[in-house]
Amino acid sequence: MIPSSPVVVGVVAVVVLLVLLAVVGRLRGSSSEARESKRAHEAAQDRDPPVEIGETYEFGVTDLTDHHSGSEVAVGKVEGFVVFAQDVPGDLSKGDVIRAKVLSFNEGRTSADATFVTKA
Incomplete structure (x- = not known):
């Protein structure tokens, strides 16, 4: 008890x-x-993005993740600024260096969406 x-x-x-x-x-x-x-x-x-819409940038892939669009995207940084590259090839891996063209910014302009151009 x-x-x-x-x-x-x-x-x-x-x-x-x-x-x-x-x-x-x-x-x-x-x-x-x-x-x-x-x-x-x-x-x-509080800062202006270090990338411009329409320009192509080279960066290392830090992660591969599912984007809200449903497709896999490569995540990387340009001067500490997060870039999500879509239309990536299936053989892309973390650590690969790619070139991607910036298409748009998110609402707060703290990251950008881009499209894969080529492996560097």
Whole structure:
């Protein structure tokens, strides 16, 4: 039988509350990487993009991901500015260097959509 004295119930409640607060704090707490990412995002919002629509840029592929369009896109950076290149060949891999032509900016002008031109 579990003791049900007010002191035991209070201690258990406090322990449960502390565990819940620790879990929530861990989930909501920012790591240094998350803080740096947020700072970089805010800085990107305050600067003009280092790329221009219609121009072609060379960059390394840092990731391949599914775009909201449903197709796979290559992700890379030009002077720290994120570029999503669509119409990539199936044999493209992380680390490949490509050329892509910038087509448009996102709403906040913190990244750009481009179309694959060629491997560099």
